[in-house]
Amino acid sequence: MVEQQLDEFMEGEGYWKVPSNVPEFIFYFHVENNYVNVFHVVNYERDLGITAEQYFQIKDRIKDYFAEKNIYHVHILSLIICGEAERVKHLCKEDSFCWVINPIFDRLVIYENQVDDFYGMRSRIELFLKNPPAYIEKTKSIKRESEKSERVKKAGVGQKEREKIFSGAYIPYVTVSLIIINILVFIICTFTGRMLYNKGGFYTRAFFEGKQYYRAITSMFLHWDVNHLFSNMIIFFYLGEMVEKYFGHIKYAVIYITAGIMGNLVSAGYEIYMELNVISAGASGAVFGVIGALLVLACAHRGHLEKITINKLLIMIAYSLYSGLVGENINNAAHIGGFLGGALLAFLLWAFGKKTDNGEDNAV
Structure with missing residues (x-):
């Protein structure tokens, strides 16, 4: 992999290059709806040696660059190009947003304390490293098709709007889709009365004696009233995006569904013990599972994840349980069942990912 190929790759993904006075330190960025994503590239192949303090100073200078343009929400991930992982381990241990590209084996190295993904770019970088020329050519072909489509659009679209379209903003598809489904189901329920609640709500006797196991899932998409729906979806929207970004769409969906099922099973056990006979509904168990997964991520990233800290999460969890x-x-x-289920599954997925990275990339 050569620097020109990296330039072409980033350009093909919609990132703009900002060279610096020192060629070993360059960065690429693109603008999202309300923030900026940045890849900070450090070429450690040129007998470079920097301390952790110097490294973070460079990142602060990048933030200052955007602050001068009144942009304050800046997400930075460093890509360190180095064939000897030991030389940059001191930087990776200090920064969870730091990946290493091994140019000798064309491999992406992600240590156990690093973020698992960065706005869907991990898989693209790995594909690029396997065969840079082929990936770049494919990207150029897609770009040419996009440019053709652009020509037939209305002439009133300005340059900034075209750049936004071209950059391809990260969208939490699973979170948005689940919220839409919950809202649509609630709207249907307003016209059908209790029919869907009777058919799809979680009822312990129907689940075990009637073998209606589907209720463990369908009940997650039913809400009793607008307040019930709104309180679940507003928390889910703000917290779910972060969990989806770090685990990826599929793993995140598995965490959500599994946590919801676990919540219903724990609820069933409690109802049997207390000899209760009720129908329950709501996404709360799954949402608490997302909160549990977020807590695991925060712990794995030294107590904070973006603007979320462990203390803030624990306060929110305690307040939510108290309110309940x-x-x-x-x-x-x-x-409680959903929270424990989501936290446990998130920990297993994180631990398995860490083990995979250690085994394949010799990361520590």
């Missing part, structure tokens, strides 16, 4: 305990008709068992 003092409130009426709240399925606290589902909350």
Whole structure:
């Protein structure tokens, strides 16, 4: 892999290059809706040696560059090009947003304390490293087709709008899709009365004796009223995006569904123990599972993830559980079961990913 190929790759992915006075330190960026994503490239192949303090100073200078343009939400991931991982280990240990490109084996090295993905770019970088010329040619072909489509659009679209379209903003597809589904189901319920609640709500006797196992899933998409729906979806929207970004779409969807099922199973056990006979519904168990997964991620990233810290999460969790305990008709068992299920599965996925990275990339 040569620098020109990296330039072409980044350009093909919609990133703009900003060279610096020192050629070993360059960065690429593209603008999202309300923030900027940045790849900070450090070429460690040129007998370079920097301390962790110097490294973070460079990142601060990048943030200052955008602050001068009144842009303050800047997400930076460093790509260090180095054939000897030991030379840059001191930087990787200090920064969870730091990946290493081994130019000898054309391999992406991600250490155990690093983010698993960065706005969907991990898989693209890995594909690029396997065969840079082929990937670049494919990207150029797609770009040519996009340019053809662009010509037939209305002439009123300005340069900034075209750049936004071309850059391809990261979208949390699973989070958005689940919210839309929940809203649509609720709208249908307003016209059908209790029919869907009776057919799809979680009812312990129907689940075990009637073998209606589907209720463990369908009940997650039913809400009793607007407040119930809104309180679940607003938390889910803000927290789910971060979990989806770090685990990826598929793993995130598995965490959500599994946590919801686990919440219903714990709820069933509690109802049997207390001899209760109720129908429960709501995405709370799955949402608490997302909160549990976020807590695992925060712990794995030294106590903070973007603007979320462990202390803030623990306060939110404690308040949510307290509100459930003092409130009426709240399925606290589902909350606790979903939280534990989401946290456990997130930990297993994180630990498995760490083991894979250690085995394949010799990361520590």
